Amino acid sequence: MTTFTPSAPAEVLSTIQWAAAEETPVEILGHGSKRGIGRPLQAEHTLDLSKLTGVTLYEPAELVLSARAGTPLAELEHLLAENGQQFAFEPMDYGPLLGGEPGQGGKNGTIGGVLASNLSGPRRLKAGAARDHILGVAAVSGRGEAFKSGGRVVKNVTGYDLSKLMANSWGTLAVLTDVTFKVLPAAETEVTLAIRGLLDDAAVAAMALALGSSAEVSSAAHLPERIAARVAASRLSSDAATLLRIEGFGPSVDYRVEALKQLLGKADPLEEIAGDASKTIWRDIRDCTPFADAGARPVWRVSMAPSHAHRMVMALRMQAAVDAFYDWQGGLVWLSMREDDPEAELLRGLIRRYGGGHATLVRASAPHRAALPAFEPQPPHLAALSARLKAEFDPKQILNPGRMA
Structure with missing residues (x-):
């Protein structure tokens, strides 16, 4: 078995061209944080993108960030936090669930893997998933052909949106080399309202009531009895917890929290959790x-x-x-x-x-x-469409063969 570790897009292109000519399967790998998802691969060779790194463009005022596909997600999140910004879709870290440590020492996945698996977190209700924030990609198809889609501006019209097609493809259509994402300002204030002791059906009704209000709830989750004690180092204790997150500017958050309390007044007791404690709860929900x-x-x-x-x-x-x-x-x-x-x-x-x-x-x-x-x-009908897409992008089926089907 050979492991290829390209550090430039041209090296990715030459590797895939060789694999296509030889008709030999290749496993596409970033940090391997999601390697345990999908069917086990039996590929002779591995294309390790962990050295294809670096920010190629970051313009905070334009809300745009471009990076090589192997750039660690943790590195980019740190850069954005320094500038008061974030990936609003809140990509989860699969590391702990699949046997790793939180963050894995910066090995919690790559930005290419974020798009390939279409990651999102609790804020998806309001912000969408990775595919809703991608602006452009550069990639190499299984044919050994380099292509680009989209661009580096928020308003971009390109006809067929191949950038979104890469979302949730799990490396079976093309190898991403560069990605460009829209980023957004991070919330100034975050508060979570916790309703305690509801059964599942009552919790779903309470969340629907809150989401249907004008309070602009950004996240809503329900942790049944005993499950609640497994987040935030048992901060919530074992009683069931129905959680509503409100984010934004301080005065606006205060007003909306009070409005929710009035709306949910009969759902006693209500607990208000703010700041880092709230962030920890939603991070643990995000990462399962x-x-x-x-x-x-x-x-x-x-x-x-x-x-x-x-x-x-x-x-x-x-x-x-x-x-x-x-x-x-x-x-x-x-x-x-x-x-x-x-x-x-x-x-x-x-x-x-x-x-x-x-x-x-x-x-x-x-x-x-x-x-x-x-x-x-x-x-x-969808399986037939997927097969046609696979035949167009990877006719010799060399990219992550069998991982999804």
């Missing part, structure tokens, strides 16, 4: 810390309509031993199986029964990852 137990028990990431997800979880609990908590107003469910069986057929069957959605097997043993579709199987 309640299930980051250094074990190998299966963990699922399920996306469904918020009004149906908690009903699906209740039905699942009747047939399998499972822990769960909710983000995105209840539309994102993190599930941890207490046994070694991922229960894939049961889970996906219940998702279909309760309105549809998709489930990704984020953590499991290698045998389960090899035997099960980790990503939601596509209906025939």
Whole structure:
């Protein structure tokens, strides 16, 4: 096995051209923080992008940042924080959940990996995901052809938006060499309102009420009983916690918090959490810390309509031993199986029964990852479209073959 470590886009191009000519599979790797997601690869060679680093453009006044694809996410977040800015989509760190340390000493993933896996966090309700903030990319297709899409300005019209096509492709269509993201100012003030003791159905109703108000809630999550104690070093204790985050300028936040308290006055008791304590809670929710137990028990990431997800979880609990908590107003469910069986057929069957959605097997043993579709199987018409895209970008199937299907 050979590991290629290019430090310039031209070296990426020459490596892929060689692999395409030889028709030899290549694993595309950044820091490997998400290597355990998807089917195990059996590639002869590895293309390690961890040395393809560096900020190529940062204009804080223009809200634009460009960097090589292998640049550590932690490095870029630190740079943005120094300038009072952020990636508003709040990309999660998969490291702790998949057996690493938080941040992994700066190895919590690369900016190319952020786009390739379309990362987002609790703020997705308001800000969207990585694909909603990408402005442009430079990449090399599986044909060994370099291409660019988009640009370095927020308003950009390019016809086919190949930049967004790279989102959630997991390195199966092209190798990213450069990415350009829109960045936004960080909030001056952050406050979290916690409602204690609600059951799942009541929590979903409370979150819907808050999100439907004029309070501009940026994040809404529900941690059932005992799960709440697993975030922020047990800051929340074990009682169920329904959490609402309000961000912005100080006076505006104060006004909106008071408005929410009036709206949710019957949902007693209400607890107000501010500053670093609030940030820690949402970071732990973002990174699925309640299930980051250094074990190998299966963990699922399920996306469904918020009004149906908690009903699906209740039905699942009747047939399998499972822990769960909710983000995105209840539309994102993190599930941890207490046994070694991922229960894939049961889970996906219940998702279909309760309105549809998709489930990704984020953590499991290698045998389960090899035997099960980790990503939601596509209906025939979408699978045919995906196959045509794969044939256009990577006809010899040399890039991360078999990872997604």
